[in-house]
Amino acid sequence: MSGILKRILGFTLCFIGICLPYRLRIWFAELLGWIFQGFYLAYFSIVKFIIRELKCNKIKP
Amino acid sequence: MKRIVILYSGGVDSTAASVMMAKQFDQIHLLSFTRLGLFNIERINLNVRLLEAKFGRDKFCHVIININKLFKMISYARYFQGLRKYGFFLLSTCGLCKLSMHIRTLIYCLDNGIHFVADGANKNMSYFPDQTTEYINEVKDLYARFKINYLNPVYDFDCPERDIDWMHKLRNNIYDASENDSLTKKNTTSQFLLDEGILNIPNAKAEKINQNTQARCFQLVLYNIFLYWYFLPTYGDKKYKQFIYDFYKERIQRLSNMLADYQNERGRSLLHRYLE
Numbered sequence: 001m002s003g004i005l006k007r008i009l010g011f012t013l014c015f016i017g018i019c020l021p022y023r024l025r026i027w028f029a030e031l032l033g034w035i036f037q038g039f040y041l042a043y044f045s046i047v048k049f050i051i052r053e054l055k056c057n058k059i060k061p
Numbered sequence: 062m063k064r065i066v067i068l069y070s071g072g073v074d075s076t077a078a079s080v081m082m083a084k085q086f087d088q089i090h091l092l093s094f095t096r097l098g099l100f101n102i103e104r105i106n107l108n109v110r111l112l113e114a115k116f117g118r119d120k121f122c123h124v125i126i127n128i129n130k131l132f133k134m135i136s137y138a139r140y141f142q143g144l145r146k147y148g149f150f151l152l153s154t155c156g157l158c159k160l161s162m163h164i165r166t167l168i169y170c171l172d173n174g175i176h177f178v179a180d181g182a183n184k185n186m187s188y189f190p191d192q193t194t195e196y197i198n199e200v201k202d203l204y205a206r207f208k209i210n211y212l213n214p215v216y217d218f219d220c221p222e223r224d225i226d227w228m229h230k231l232r233n234n235i236y237d238a239s240e241n242d243s244l245t246k247k248n249t250t251s252q253f254l255l256d257e258g259i260l261n262i263p264n265a266k267a268e269k270i271n272q273n274t275q276a277r278c279f280q281l282v283l284y285n286i287f288l289y290w291y292f293l294p295t296y297g298d299k300k301y302k303q304f305i306y307d308f309y310k311e312r313i314q315r316l317s318n319m320l321a322d323y324q325n326e327r328g329r330s331l332l333h334r335y336l337e
Contacts, residue, residue, distance in 0.1 A: 003294055010290025014149045017283050022133045026098040026280065029154075033279025 065177040066090045066170055068162055069123070071105035071274040073266045074181030074215050076112065077250035080257050081214045082179050083116045090122045092169060093276075094162050096129040100277045107274045111259050126169070127337040132161040134335045135312065147308050152287045154280045156190030156309060163200055164316055168336065170209050171324055178204060179212040183250070185220035188288065195306040199313050206317060207324070219247045220266070 013032065020028055065082050069075045069091035083089055091109060095102045102125060109123045136157050143151050166178055186192040197213060204211040251265040265271050292301060323330040 006290045007294055010286050010294075013283070014152055014287050014291050017152050017287070018144065018149055022137060023097065025283075029280040029283040030098065032286070033282040036282050037279075 062087045063177075064088045064090065064173075064175050065179060066092055066166055066175050068166055068178070068180040069093050069105065069109075070181065071108050071276070072181065073250045073254060073260070073271055074183050074218075076108045076181075076259065076274075077218070077253050078179050078181045078214045079112055079121075080115075080254065080259060082212075083112070083120060086177070087120075088122065089120060090124065090169070090173070090175065092162075092166055093123065093125045094128045094165065095125055095276070096127060096132050096158075096161075098278060098280050102276045104274055104276060108259075115257070115259055124169075126165055128158075128161045128165050130335040130337055131165060132158055135161050135164070135316070138315070147304065149287055149291060150304050150308055152283060153190050153305075153308070154284045156196060156305070157312075158278075158280075159189075159191035160200075160309065160312060160316070163203070164320065164332075165336075167204065167207060167209065167320060168323065168332070171207060171320075176208060177210050177212065179214055181215055181250070182213045183218060183220065184216055185218075190305050190309065193302065193305055195302055196309050199306075199310055203313050203317055203320075207320065215250050215253075218250050218253070220249065 017025055017028060063086045065086040065088075067075060067079050067082060067089060069079065071093065079089060079091065091112075093102070093105045105125070106123070109121065113121055136151070136154070140151070170176070170178060182192045182197060184192070187194075190196050197211075197216075201211045249266065251260065251263060254260040254265065255263050260270075262270065288301075292304075296304075319330070319332045323332040
């Protein structure tokens with residue numbers, strides 16, 4: 001993601017976070033956490049799958 | 062009897078600190094903390110059992126304390142004043158949470174007459190506000206005001222950086238055996254615990270086992286967004302350190318006064334309202 005886009009998104013999420021009261025901020029962070037966890041797992045699963053397939057192809061011939 | 066309190070998260074760093082302190086002190090009070098937003102707190106017990114197996118059950122006293130009200134007060138006290146002065150820095154949740162833990166630990170020490178405190182702070186985690194030298198020095202001064210020594214026994218240990226990178230996480234054995242072997246021989250807390258016979262795998266800090274022995278907190282994500290997506294690209298590293306120093310110095314000063322009132326007035330002080 002480009003720097004400027006990250007900064008805009010970062011500012012927006014921080015702005016929402018700073019406006020929220022205690023409990024809501026915690027649940028907001030929890031929601032963000034699960035979203036990022038989802039992206040992270042999807043990313044690693046795909047890369048892991050690609051590397052495994054490349055390894056298999058390297059051995060077979 | 063020599064006693065010490067350890068701020069215990071259940072991870073390899075605080076476990077290594079506990080092992081080091083167990084050799085120097087007669088009794089170790091392991092303090093863990095819970096609050097809204099911290100989940101799976103029971104995981105901490107896994108490494109406590111290992112410590113008890115090594116040094117005996119009488120050596121350790123594990124206490125879990127709720128700091129919900131205290132953390133809320135520390136995060137939101139004089140909110141608009143803080144917002145005008147520090148802006149989004151009020152979102153530095155990890156530092157504020159650790160400060161709540163230190164305040165609660167200090168109260169625990171005052172109540173129980175303990176004069177030593179240690180934790181698993183490490184120089185390699187320096188983007189966490191609570192593990193920067195600026196923050197640690199302020200907290201050291203705070204403890205010293207109440208005649209308590211704050212120690213960081215694992216601060217200078219190495220971090221197996223290459224081992225916790227994303228290639229390792231894929232577990233595809235990208236590195237050859239000799240390379241892995243050289244990494245495990247570094248002066249890390251994981252290696253220390255392996256040598257002491259507490260853990261049986263090298264580089265535990267890089268493995269899932271380290272996550273499975275600590276409470277889960279996703280507020281770290283909001284803090285990381287604030288830090289890496291907004292604050293550091295906008296203000297840079299130098300300003301970050303300066304903000305940490307100013308922001309926490311101010312908070313610690315205010316809390317120090319509250320602690321002094323607590324010490325003098327006990328049950329009638331303002332701070333007493335935030336203890337659970």
